Amino acid sequence: xxxxxxxxxxxxxxxxxxxxxxxxxxxxxxxxxxxxxxxxxxxxxxxxxxxxxxxxxxxxxxxxxxxxxxxxxxxxxxxxxxxxxxxxxxxxxxxxxxxxxxxxxxxxxxxxxxxxxxxxxxxxxxxxxxxxxxxxxxxxxxxxxxxxxxxxxxxxxxxxxxxxxxxxxxxxxxxxxxxxxxxxxxxxxxxxxxxxxxxxxxxxxxxxxxxxxxxxxxxxxxxxxxxxxxxxxxxxxxxxxxxxxxxxxxxxxxxxxx
Amino acid sequence: xxxxxxxxxxxxxxxxxxxxxxxxxxxxxxxxxxxxxxxxxxxxxxxxxxxxxxxxxxxxxxxxxxxxxxxxxxxxxxxxxxxxxxxxxxxxxxxxxxxxxxxxxxxxxxxxxxxxxxxxxxxxxxxxxxxxxxxxxxxxxxxxxxxxxxxxxxxxxxxxxxxxxxxxxxxxxxxxxxxxxxxxxxxxxxxxxxxxxxxxxxxxxxxxxxxxxxxxxxxxxxxxxxxxxxxxxxxxxxxxxxxxxxxxxxxxxxxxxxxxxxxxxxxxxxxxxxxxxxxxxxxxxxxxxxxxxxxxxxxxxxxxxxxxxxxxxxxxxx
Numbered sequence: 001x002x003x004x005x006x007x008x009x010x011x012x013x014x015x016x017x018x019x020x021x022x023x024x025x026x027x028x029x030x031x032x033x034x035x036x037x038x039x040x041x042x043x044x045x046x047x048x049x050x051x052x053x054x055x056x057x058x059x060x061x062x063x064x065x066x067x068x069x070x071x072x073x074x075x076x077x078x079x080x081x082x083x084x085x086x087x088x089x090x091x092x093x094x095x096x097x098x099x100x101x102x103x104x105x106x107x108x109x110x111x112x113x114x115x116x117x118x119x120x121x122x123x124x125x126x127x128x129x130x131x132x133x134x135x136x137x138x139x140x141x142x143x144x145x146x147x148x149x150x151x152x153x154x155x156x157x158x159x160x161x162x163x164x165x166x167x168x169x170x171x172x173x174x175x176x177x178x179x180x181x182x183x184x185x186x187x188x189x190x191x192x193x194x195x196x197x198x199x200x201x202x203x204x205x206x207x208x209x210x211x212x213x214x215x216x217x218x219x220x221x222x223x224x225x226x227x228x229x230x231x232x233x234x235x236x237x238x239x240x241x242x243x244x245x246x247x248x249x250x251x252x253x254x255x256x257x258x
Numbered sequence: 259x260x261x262x263x264x265x266x267x268x269x270x271x272x273x274x275x276x277x278x279x280x281x282x283x284x285x286x287x288x289x290x291x292x293x294x295x296x297x298x299x300x301x302x303x304x305x306x307x308x309x310x311x312x313x314x315x316x317x318x319x320x321x322x323x324x325x326x327x328x329x330x331x332x333x334x335x336x337x338x339x340x341x342x343x344x345x346x347x348x349x350x351x352x353x354x355x356x357x358x359x360x361x362x363x364x365x366x367x368x369x370x371x372x373x374x375x376x377x378x379x380x381x382x383x384x385x386x387x388x389x390x391x392x393x394x395x396x397x398x399x400x401x402x403x404x405x406x407x408x409x410x411x412x413x414x415x416x417x418x419x420x421x422x423x424x425x426x427x428x429x430x431x432x433x434x435x436x437x438x439x440x441x442x443x444x445x446x447x448x449x450x451x452x453x454x455x456x457x458x459x460x461x462x463x464x465x466x467x468x469x470x471x472x473x474x475x476x477x478x479x480x481x482x483x484x485x486x487x488x489x490x491x492x493x494x495x496x497x498x499x500x501x502x503x504x505x506x507x508x509x510x511x512x513x514x515x516x517x518x519x520x521x522x523x524x525x526x527x528x529x530x531x532x533x534x535x536x537x538x539x540x541x542x543x544x545x546x547x548x549x550x551x552x553x554x555x556x557x558x559x560x561x562x563x564x565x566x567x568x569x570x571x572x573x574x575x576x
Binding site for chain 2 (some may be wrong): 067143185190199221223226
């Protein structure tokens with residue numbers, strides 16, 4: 001599993017698989033991902049076929065943010081610089097810790113998964129790839145998979161994280177890709193990987209959002225029903241949460257709708 | 259003859275209202291003050307769906323083909339049932355993926371005295387050095403009106419009535435201004451329903467707007483899930499809504515839009531027509547709109563074509 005988390009680190013320099021170095025920060029990167037999971041994860045977030053530049057004037061490995069409309073580089077804010085933060089991220093040697101490190105990582109979300117589709121996110125592409133590999137190894141085909149909502153037991157506790165399968169975690173809930181949804185609210189991913197986020201999201205029998213931040217979550221939910229790319233959507237949830245909290249701290253935002 | 263009038267408004271100012279859509283009730287209140295009493299009593303208004311004025315092309319199931327720049331900026335011809343829903347789907351599946359389709363289809367947020375509003379135009383996040391070459395895109399609102407008899411005694415509404423409506427919150431402070439961009443009348447009885455006429459076929463039903471099951475509004479009875487819906491495992495997602503009339507707020511319990519259930523009724527074409535005109539309580543204000551489609555048809559066309567590609571690759575290996 002380690003190589004799965006390391007496979008796309010070359011993208012932080014805007015390199016393709018062919019042109020990328022085989023090693024970064026002393027660990028092997030750019031190794032092939034088993035079971036076709038990398039291309040399946042890519043299809044969840046980008047159109048099939050030859051990549052085309054979709055934002056004029058922006059060919060850069062830095063992700064564009066759907067929340068602010070600007071480049072999402074918090075380069076100055078990454079402690080010790082981007083390179084060393086990335087090095088630290090990929091040097092982890094325990095697969096479960098590696099998964100946890102990616103879930104928490106701020107540096108991985110600075111980059112897009114393709115310079116041609118700058119709103120996509122390297123962080124969530126990698127987490128989706130890992131979730132697919134882990135499910136495929138357990139014998140599930142793509143059409144057996146579900147998106148599942150894991151809520152925390154109470155508002156204070158963190159939701160349960162399942163190694164390699166949880167693709168997003170926030171203080172009150174997590175999202176997971178699995179072939180065994182059990183009793184949890186879940187929606188099928190469908191027959192084959194495609195840019196289908198809005199379709200899967202709107203079919204979930206329960207949304208994880210509610211409560212105190214009512215207005216915020218309604219805005220986020222409304223936008224999530226319009227987004228098709230998976231890594232873009234997951235990044236949007238995470239980033240909106242951070243943006244909203246920052247706005248509140250600077251007390252420019254009230255709570256209620258009216 | 260069952261006639262609806264489709265309307266496309268251009269957003270001129272920030273919108274500070276519901277994030278999912280402009281409710282039919284808000285549109286009704288804005289229209290009601292401009293029309294005479296008989297129209298006011300009988301006009302029914304759908305929810306307004308946000309449409310980006312962007313480049314795009316028809317998905318396969320539509321009667322037309324091809325695409326155009328600013329596809330979303332004008333009403334398109336309606337010849338078949340499917341055409342009615344081109345702009346009624348939040349995912350706006352006609353948007354071209356050779357552009358950043360998700361950036362086009364999400365609103366830029368603006369904060370007004372602690373409340374979040376949608377901007378009427380979207381800026382594209384370009385690098386700082388190219389700030390001057392920023393491109394902007396305008397948002398539109400698509401809705402339709404019809405008379406409660408289905409006839410043409412109420413519609414078409416005059417362009418003067420539809421031009422300059424103000425929607426959402428803070429209307430007295432200059433927000434929510436719109437202008438009329440395009441309007442068109444469609445006779446539902448003369449459309450092509452061939453996708454739904456196969457008697458052997460099975461169909462599913464997609465909720466375009468929430469279906470009201472409970473309401474505080476005086477005189478509105480509780481509704482159960484219609485017998486001709488067959489919900490999928492996991493059940494139906496519910497969401498609270500509210501209806502605002504003057505200064506009174508009525509809470510509504512709804513089955514949330516965007517969900518898909520099976521269709522177990524006997525007459526898909528008639529059901530499809532009533533789905534355009536909406537069913538259930540508060541249907542006059544936009545609730546209870548749905549679309550019918552054959553089960554065999556995937557809502558995400560790329561998913562079907564990717565599945566076919568995988569299938570043939572698997573066949574080739576054998």
